Amino acid sequence: MSRRAILRLVLPAAVIAALIGLWQIAASTGWIAEALNLEAFLVPSPAEVGDALWNNRAVLWENAWVTLREILIGLAAGILAGIALAVAMRFSRLLRDAVFPLSVAVQAVPVVVIAPILVVWFGFGIWVKVIVVALACFFPILVNTLDGLRSVDPEAVKMMRTLDASPTAIFRRVEAPTALPYFFSGAKIAVAVAPIVALFAELAGSNAGLMRLIVQDNANLEIADMFAAATILAVIGVLLVGLTALAQRLVVTWR
Amino acid sequence: MSVVARGLSHVYGELRSLESIELEARPGEVLALVGPSGCGKSTLLEIASGLREPSAGTIAVEGAADAAGRLSHCAYMPQRDLLLPWFSALDNAALALRNRGVGKGEARSRAGELFERFGLAGFERARPQELSGGMRQRVAFLRTLVAGKPVLLLDEPFASLDAISRAEMQEWLAGTLSADGRTVLLVSHDLEEALYLADRVLVLSARPGRVVKELRAPDPRAPDRDGAVTDPEFVAAREAALRALHQGARPGPTPPGGPAGAPGARWDGRGKGEG
Numbered sequence: 001m002s003r004r005a006i007l008r009l010v011l012p013a014a015v016i017a018a019l020i021g022l023w024q025i026a027a028s029t030g031w032i033a034e035a036l037n038l039e040a041f042l043v044p045s046p047a048e049v050g051d052a053l054w055n056n057r058a059v060l061w062e063n064a065w066v067t068l069r070e071i072l073i074g075l076a077a078g079i080l081a082g083i084a085l086a087v088a089m090r091f092s093r094l095l096r097d098a099v100f101p102l103s104v105a106v107q108a109v110p111v112v113v114i115a116p117i118l119v120v121w122f123g124f125g126i127w128v129k130v131i132v133v134a135l136a137c138f139f140p141i142l143v144n145t146l147d148g149l150r151s152v153d154p155e156a157v158k159m160m161r162t163l164d165a166s167p168t169a170i171f172r173r174v175e176a177p178t179a180l181p182y183f184f185s186g187a188k189i190a191v192a193v194a195p196i197v198a199l200f201a202e203l204a205g206s207n208a209g210l211m212r213l214i215v216q217d218n219a220n221l222e223i224a225d226m227f228a229a230a231t232i233l234a235v236i237g238v239l240l241v242g243l244t245a246l247a248q249r250l251v252v253t254w255r
Numbered sequence: 256m257s258v259v260a261r262g263l264s265h266v267y268g269e270l271r272s273l274e275s276i277e278l279e280a281r282p283g284e285v286l287a288l289v290g291p292s293g294c295g296k297s298t299l300l301e302i303a304s305g306l307r308e309p310s311a312g313t314i315a316v317e318g319a320a321d322a323a324g325r326l327s328h329c330a331y332m333p334q335r336d337l338l339l340p341w342f343s344a345l346d347n348a349a350l351a352l353r354n355r356g357v358g359k360g361e362a363r364s365r366a367g368e369l370f371e372r373f374g375l376a377g378f379e380r381a382r383p384q385e386l387s388g389g390m391r392q393r394v395a396f397l398r399t400l401v402a403g404k405p406v407l408l409l410d411e412p413f414a415s416l417d418a419i420s421r422a423e424m425q426e427w428l429a430g431t432l433s434a435d436g437r438t439v440l441l442v443s444h445d446l447e448e449a450l451y452l453a454d455r456v457l458v459l460s461a462r463p464g465r466v467v468k469e470l471r472a473p474d475p476r477a478p479d480r481d482g483a484v485t486d487p488e489f490v491a492a493r494e495a496a497l498r499a500l501h502q503g504a505r506p507g508p509t510p511p512g513g514p515a516g517a518p519g520a521r522w523d524g525r526g527k528g529e530g
Binding site for chain 1: 304306327337340382
């Protein structure tokens with residue numbers, strides 16, 4: 001590994017460690033609680049959050065798995081629908097003109113509005129969250145993939161036509177590869193948005209999930225437990241973004 | 256005749272790019288078209304290849320006058336190499352075979368056979384962005400040859416190269432064309448390149464492009480390029496071509512049917528669609 005690559009791993013870790021250390025000192029000595037004029041138990045130290053993570057691991061894992069499933073199934077559905085519609089719109093101008101404004105309109109309605117309605121219709125189960133996550137992820141995928149498909153070099157298409165390429169061959173060998181980096185730009189947005197949207201949807205009504213846990217802990221003033229759930233969410237977020245970036249590096253090898 | 260154009264004209268909106276082009280290329284002949292930028296040379300190749308239709312007149316390639324027929328007889332090498340960055344050099348070269356449904360393994364082995372002869376051995380798996388300009392151009396030419404069409408259309412194949420690599424590539428192409436024996440239409444704005452590579456050179460005027468002079472090359476594709484281009488006969492031919500080029504570049508008398516001062520009748524030194 002190059003010096004720079006090592007630094008890029010070590011530096012963020014060092015910053016995080018330093019912040020946790022500062023927080024530990026500030027919380028365990030009671031400075032923060034004093035400054036905010038709070039009871040000490042409302043300001044847990046990182047060590048206490050660590051304890052909460054360990055002690056509640058069964059409950060945390062159970063609810064994290066629910067939220068993770070909502071995110072992953074929703075993402076998968078949104079990505080598949082986004083790609084499928086982008087490709088269909090590429091081949092049918094009519095479909096694009098007919099459906100694109102609707103996609104924009106759906107995107108413009110905030111999750112906080114849609115989610116409670118869907119909860120009324122479909123209940124507290126996982127599917128409302130999946131639908132909402134899919135709706136939110138679908139649009140960035142659609143727009144970016146469509147942009148990618150339309151940014152094909154027309155000269156390359158001419159070249160392919162003189163090499164006896166059918167429209168399908170042109171799509172496979174020129175248009176789809178051209179669109180891939182654009183798709184990944186959309187996927188990065190989708191992956192960043194999905195957890196937030198899933199939490200909003202859980203807030204609208206749920207019987208399990210990390211947000212539901214956080215709301216409960218909040219009511220009981222279990223601040224350390226809330227931090228524990230937030231830590232797991234942060235890990236999920238970092239993993240999703242990291243895996244997407246990794247997938248892009250493995251697939252788009254020509255940039 | 257391998258390629259025959261009769262009264263070929265092309266109008267692009269208000270822009271008259273080609274006017275009453277007459278040309279014939281015999282099988283195995285290399286015919287060069289030279290002219291100032293914007294005289295419609297590239298358009299002529301696109302029409303010949305079947306990517307465009309002429310506005311008036313006819314063009315037939317291997318007897319086929321319709322666009323689909325021309326498309327099936329011509330292999331067109333555009334100005335830019337247009338190698339696809341997501342494919343290896345080998346897969347780029349094999350594109351035409353893959354497009355026709357030939358399996359990956361067979362297409363690769365058939366295209367791969369030519370890599371040695373093209374000085375590309377060992378670079379089969381390299382991505383285009385890892386190759387030098389000259390190598391990229393050779394892969395692009397290989398891709399055109401592998402298509403197996405009887406007529407090659409080359410649009411300023413070496414315009415993007417520096418002078419030294421260009422001279423080397425011209426020498427290399429001369430050898431390859433001599434051995435290959437296909438009919439070639441070569442578009443160039445480089446008189447030396449045209450007179451060295453082609454059997455005959457047609458000089459086109461500024462837009463709208465018309466054939467203003469036809470020259471026979473003194474010693475087409477001579478093995479010793481440096482010797483050939485400094486030969487007195489070659490130099491004389493180049494001067495004659497240059498004079499024709501200069502005369503054709505002047506905004507001459509308005510051709511019949513064209514309104515005076517119309518955008519198409521002026522020569523502004525640069526054309527649309529040509530780099």
